[in-house]
Amino acid sequence: MSAAPAAASAASAGRRQYDLGFARWVYQHVEGGDKVAMCMQCGMCSGSCPIGTAMDHGPRKLFMMIRAGMKEAVLTSNTIWNCTQCYNCVVRCPRKVPVTAILQSLATVAVKEGYAPTQSTPKFSKAFWLSVARFGRTDERLVTALYYFSHGLKEGIRRALENLPIALRMIKAGRMHLGLPHRAKGAADLRAILAKAEDIERAERAGGKPS
Amino acid sequence: MAGEAAESQTVLVVGGGIAGITAAVEVIETGYDVVLVEKSPTLGGRVAQLNRYFPKLCHPTCGLEINYQRLRSNPRIRVLTMATVAAVSGSRGRFGVTIETRPRHVNANCTACGDCAKAATTRVPNAYNYGLDTVPAAHLPHAMAYPMRYVLAPEVIGTPEADAIRAACKYGAIDLEEKPRRFDLAVGAIVWAAGWKPYDAAKLQSYGHGRVPNVINNVEMERLAAFTGPTGGKILRPSDGKPAKRVALIQCAGSRDHNHLPYCSRICCLGSLKHAAYVREQYADGQVDIYYIDIRAHDKLEAFYRRVAADPQVRFVKSKPASITADDAGNPVLHGEDTVSREIYDRPYDLVVLATGMEPSLAGALPAKLAVDDYGFLVPELDPGSGMFAAGVAQGPLDVSMSVQSATAAALKAIQAIRGAGGHAAAGRA
Structure with missing residues (x-):
């Protein structure tokens, strides 16, 4: 995925910035992004969203903002982070726009472009990813600990203590094991695959051919 | 078959709705014979089931009545009700058509005494x-x-x-021995005017038609508002018979939707504007909300839109509602996003009307080899020189006046096909 175009010029504070190349860039580089052009602004997606009231814009408005070239506002929106991937909108969309794929892909763009996320969803995603990339599986203790302490040492300890009784009950019920993290059989192979993928992505970003 | 005379100069018209009746009347008044085949026990089709026409809000008796008069007084027509076309063979000028009839068990002695x-x-x-x-x-x-x-x-x-x-029965009109029949007809041209059926609202799963009380579709609303309907013309809630004063009308219910009918049915916007007028005529304190993506009131029909929109008790909400649930009082509750204000709403109503679209009646059940478009509608001139033509909604979504126009055009083409058979009609198509 190549970098999203930078805003044409730094406009004075408080003024909306419109980057007219942004829509085209989304059509070409975001997964399912070409379908953003299909949206007819009916509101079925935002109305079907179980957490629609917790979104600043909702998918429908976000798609209009993409078409209007409001890059900053799109990539700093909490809509791309609050999506729970329940697929209600995808199933009901009369234009077959893959809403969830687009939101997820935009979140990836936002992280790569260095936009500060509005909530802690990316922290959890990173914790999840570290566990999966290293061991090929998610380990409930590892993911939880990484996520808690990504908020800082003090907050990490506070959250860990708060949830300790649950953890103990889970161990007692055999729902959480003690010992080394879960590990997939081919964890080493997976790491090699991921390293190769990163190489390809780096090469693409540099404009060269993958090695 | 250039130069050859047609073996039969009879035109078969399939479907006895407004398009089929119109095509039949035009053909017989030009001096040719017609067999009009209708699958239900009566002519009139969907138009007879309307309460009023848009945009003038006149009654469908007007239009049907005058056409019945033209049929009744003309010896050139033979009307077959409870009849369907089972098979078609042959070609222009010499079709063999197999007709099947279901028994009515009431013969021509009937005086409709009751x-x-x-x-x-x-x-x-x-x-x-x-x-x-x-x-x-x-x-x-x-x-x-x-x-x-x-x-x-x-x-x-x-x-x-x-x-x-x-x-x-005092007139000996009841015939309990009547059996289904199957027989062949020779005709020279065929006009397919089999019309449409309402899209099955139960397929719109999140709208709860048939599951959530007081959610009906637009053709049911016509009956609810009609004097000859189940409530004697009073717009009442089906669940408890209370007046339906707060009414939501949902546009594009299953239309312009790739999960359902991908096309616009063309009549539903005007139909719903008409429904808003029905409610407001009956209830001075009525409140109608029309949920829409865009209002498609073409040409002169825009005047009707303006008239309804001028009513402060009719509100237009730019939103395709996401779902309908029932509250404890039996009210349907609409959930969705107002795309102008971005309000996520949950609004209860007395009655919700789904503006479902039109599906071709013949979809998936063609009695002959007929060309259809991507949506199952017949192609207007089915095959150049084939002697078969489509009229009315069988060829695509149309309102009543446009159906009548297309039927008149099909009648002319059918006459050209049987006269023709060789003359300028065929030459014109080359």
């Missing part, structure tokens, strides 16, 4: 009112029936009730 209905004890769903109420097993299809003749429901045939019904 004594048979009084003798009937079984009640059956009233197809005229889309099953919103019931009728006696012996009944007149509706007040504008043509022929004006009763019909017996197959449910009672072979029961003592059927004998009682026969005994009640």
Whole structure:
């Protein structure tokens, strides 16, 4: 995925910035992004969203903002982070726009472009990813600990203590094991695959051919 | 077949709705014979089931009545009701058509006196009112029936009730022995005017039609507002018979939707504007909300849109509602996003009307090899030189006036095909 175009010029504070190349860039580089052009602004997606009231814009408005070239506002929106991937909108969309794929892909763009996320969803995603990339599986203790302490040492300890009784009950019920993290059989192979993928992505970003 | 005369100069018209009736009348008044085949017990089709036409809000008796008059007084037409086309063979000028008829069990002696209905004890769903109420097993299809003749429901045939019904008839019009028939006709040209059916609202799963009380579709709303409907023309909630004063009308319910009908049915916007007018006529304190993506009131029909929109008690909400649930009081509650204000709403109503679209009646059940478009509608001139033509909604979504125009055009083409057979008609198509 190549970098999203930078805003044409730094406009004075408080003024909306419109980057007219942004829509085209989304059509070409975001997964399912070409379908953003299909949206007819009916509101079925935002109305079907179980957490629609917790979104600043909702998918429908976000798609209009993409078409209007409001890059900053799109990539700093909490809509791309609050999506729970329940697929209600995808199933009901009369234009077959893959809403969830687009939101997820935009979140990836936002992280790569260095936009500060509005909530802690990316922290959890990173914790999840570290566990999966290293061991090929998610380990409930590892993911939880990484996520808690990504908020800082003090907050990490506070959250860990708060949830300790649950953890103990889970161990007692055999729902959480003690010992080394879960590990997939081919964890080493997976790491090699991921390293190769990163190489390809780096090469693409540099404009060269993958090695 | 250039230069050859047609073996048959009869035109077969399939479908007895407004398009089929119009095509038939135009052909017979030009001096050719017509066989008009209708699958239900009466002519009139969907138009007879309307309460009013848009945009002038006149009654469908007007239009149907004058055409019935033209049929009745002309010896060139033969009307076959309860009849369908089973097969078609041959070609332009010399078609062989196989017709199948279902028994009506009431012959031409019937005077429509109604004594048979009084003798009937079984009640059956009233197809005229889309099953919103019931009728006696012996009944007149509706007040504008043509022929004006009763019909017996197959449910009672072979029961003592059927004998009682026969005994009640003073004119010997009840024929319990009538059997289904199958016979062949020779015709020179065919006009397919088989019309449409409402899209099945139950397929719009999140809208709860048939599951959530007081969610109906637009054709049911016509019956609810009609004097001959289940409520005598009062717009009442089906669940408890209370006046439906707060009404939501949902546009594009299953239309312009790749999960359902991908096309616009063209009539539903005007239909719903008309429904808003029905509610406001009956209730001074009525409140109608129209949920829409965009309002498609074409050409002169925009004046009707402006008229309805000028009413402060009719509100337009730019939103495709996401779902409908029921609250404890039996009210349907709409959930969705107002795309102008971005409000996520949950609004209760007395009644919700789904503006469902039109599906071709023949979809998936073509009795002959006919060319259809991506949506199952017939291609207007089915195959150049084939002698078969489509008219009315069988060829695509149309309103009544446009159906009549397309039927008149099909009548002319059918006449060219049988006269022609070789003359300028065929040459013109080359």
